[in-house]
Amino acid sequence: MISVDLKKCRRCGLCAKACPFAAIEIQEKVPVINQEACTNCGACVEACKFNALEKIEQQASIERTDGDIWIFGECDQHGLAPVVYELAAKANQLARQANVNTAVVILGNKIPIQQAQRLGVGKIIAVQHEKLARFDDRQAANVLCQLVEKYNPSILLGGATAIGRALLPRCAVKLHTGLTADCTELSIDPVTRILLQTRPAFGGNILATIVTENHRPQMATVRPGVVKAEKTTPQKEADICWETVPEELLDYSFQWIDFIPKPAETTNLRDAEVIVAAGYGCQGPEGVKLVAEFARAIGATLAASRPVVDAGWLQYHQQVGQTGTTIQPKLYIACGISGAIQHWVGMSNADKIIAINTDPDCQMMLNADIAIKGNIFDIIPQAMDCIKKNQPLAK
Template sequence: MSIKIDIELCTGCGVCEEACPFEAIKIQDDVASMDERCNLCGACVDVCSFEAISIQGLRKTGGDGNDHKGVWVFAEQRNGKIASVVLELLGEGRKLADKLGVDLSAVFFGYSVEMQTNELISYGADKVYVADAPILRDFNDEIYSKVLVDLINEYKPEIVLSGATAVGRSFIPEVSARLETGLTADCTALDIDTERRILLQTRPAFGGNIMATIICPDERPQMATVRHKVMKKATYDTNRKGEVIKKDIDGYGVNLRTKVLEVVEEIGETVNIAEADVIVSGGRGLQEPKNFKLIEELAKILGGAVGASRGAVDAGWIPYSHQVGQTGKTVCPKLYIACGISGAVQHLVGMQSSDVIVAINIDKDAPIFDVATFGIAGDVFEVVPALIKRFNEIRG
C-alpha cells in the first residue's frame, strides 16, 4: 500500500502536515509531499477536505462486512481436556455476540473429542464446529491452519478469538495471513462499537506504557488472541442446547511437510501462580531480597502463592517464575495483595482482573490504588507484620 497525493486537488493548506503524527508530510511549492517516515496511518486522509490524499492498494471486504456474521472461539485442547483460557474466551465471546445479536460458536479440533462438544455448549457456545480425526490428535500448525482457514471461508464469521497460548501464537498468525486480515495479539480487553459492528481490541503497547485500542474496519474476520486469566470464565449451564457441525477433513493429511513424531510432557514449574486463588506479591518497595520472607509468610498463612513485580525480579530478589505482569504471568485470583508495588501499567495488565485487590504502599498517590478494591497507605514493614499477627490470632 502507498499514499497518493493528487496535485490537481491539493491546495497546500497544510492541514495534513499538522495532522501527521510522524512528521512525514511537508508543504513544498504549495503542494503536500510525503517522505519515508509515512506509516500509512491514514490521519492525513481523514483530515483532507479536498479528497486529495488517498491510500492506494487498500483492499476492501465489501463495506461493513454484512456477509460475515457470528463470533468464533478456537477451543484449544490437549488430550481431550479443554484449555481453561477457552472458557474465559467463551465468557467474553458471549458478551460480544449478544451485543452484535449473533451466534457464539466454538471451533474444536482433535481425536475422539466429540463428547467434549457438550461441555463447550454448556459454557455458552450456540454452535460447535468439530473436526475429529487421528491426524488432529496432536497439534500441528500446518493442518490446523488449513482446516480453520477453510471453515472460516465457508461459514464467514465476523470475529475469531483464540488464546494467546503456545498453540494460538503458533498458528493463528498464519490463519490471519492466509485470510489477508488483521490480527491483534495479547489483548487484555475486548468490546464492540455497535454502530460500526467493529471489534475494539485493547492491548499494551510501547513497552506497556500505554494501552492501545486497535480496530480492523475493512477486513473480515476480525481476529484477536487473548491472554489467559484476563477475562472472566463463562458460566456453566447443563440445560443449554446447541448445534454440532462436523467438518470432514478427508485428504487434509496429504502432502503435509511436518509430522508430529512424539509429544514430551514438560516438567511442571515449581511455582504456578496463574492457578492460585490467593497471591501475595512484592515489589521494589520491599527494598531488599530478604524482606520477601514477609511476603512468603503472609502467603503461607492465607494458603496462597508468592508473586512479584518485574522490578523485584530484575533486581534478582526472586525468580522469574513469580513475575506478574505483561512480561510475566497474567493472573486472576480471588484475592491479590500487592505489597510495595507502585502499579506500573506493565504490572496492572497482569493482575487487574483479580476479584479483590488489596494494595499496600507508603505512597498514597501510587497508581496501584487506582485498581485496588481496598487500599492501605502505609509502611509495608508495619502493615504486613500486623496482618500476619492478626491472621495468626484468628487461626488460633
C-alpha cells in the same frame, strides 16, 4: 499484490534485493513475485527507480457481514484447554451485544463434545480426523481457513497461548485480514458493531484500541486469565456440524519425534484465590522473605512484580503482569508495588485489592480497595502479630 510492468522494467534487480521477505526471484533477468511469500509491504515499489512495480490493494477476501463470532477450541491432553472456556464467556458476551451467534471450532482425532456443550455457544464445528491428532500450525491453518471461507464468521478469537499464537497469525495472513495479538479487553462498538480490540502498546505504556474495519473476520488472541471463564449447563444444546476437508489440507508440515510435557510449575497463580505479591519496595531478598512468610501465614500464594523476578529474588512463574501471568484472585495484597500499567493489566481483575506502600499517591494505592500507607517492614510484622492474636490491625 504487486504487479510488474515489464515494459517499464529495466531488469536492474534492485527490487529483489530490497524485498525483506525474499518474495522476488529474478528469472532470466525478470522479477517474478512469489505472491504466497509477498506481504504487500511495498518495499520493492519504493526501491524500483523506474516505476515498474505497482501495489494493488486487494479487496477484503470476505465481504463485511454480521456473521457469527467464532472461538478456536484449542485442545490439550485433557480436552478443551482452560482458555477456551474464557474465550467462550467473552464470545457469548460480545454476541449478546452484537445480536449474533457463537460457535467453537474444534480440530482433532477426538472431539470433546461434552466439554464443548458446556461452553454455552450456539454451534460446535468439528473436524475429526486421525491426522489432526497432533497440533500442526500449517495444517490447522489450512483447515480453519477453509471453514472460515465456507461460513464467513465476523470475528475469530483464539487464546494467546503457544498454539493460538502459532495458528491465528498464519490464518490472518491467509485470509488477508487483521489480527490483534494479546488483547486484554474486547467489546463491540455500539454504533458500527465493529470489534474494539484493546491491548497494551508501546512497551505497555498505553492501552491501544485497534479495529479491523474493512476485512473479515476480525481476529484477536486473548491472554489466558484476562476473562472469567463460565462453565455452564446451557439451556439449549449447541448444534453440532461435522465437517470434512480435502485430504491434501491435512498433510503434516513437520515430522513428529516426541512429546515432552513441561514440568509442572510449583505455583499455580491462575487458580489462586488469595495472592500476596512482593514488589521492588521489598528492597531485597530479606523483604521478599518477609512477604513470603506473610503469604504463608494467611494461606496465600506468593507472587511478584517483574523487577523482583529480574533481580532473581523470585521465579518467573511467580510474575504477575503483561509479560507474566494474568490472575483473577478474590484478594490481591500488593506489598511495595507501585501499580505500573504493565503490572496492573495482570491483576486488575482481582475482586479486592489491598496495597501496602510508603507512597500514598502511587497507582496501586490510588486504585486499591484498601490502601495501607506504611513501610512493609513495619506493617507486615504487625499484621502477622494481629493474625496470631486474632486482633484487627491498629490504624
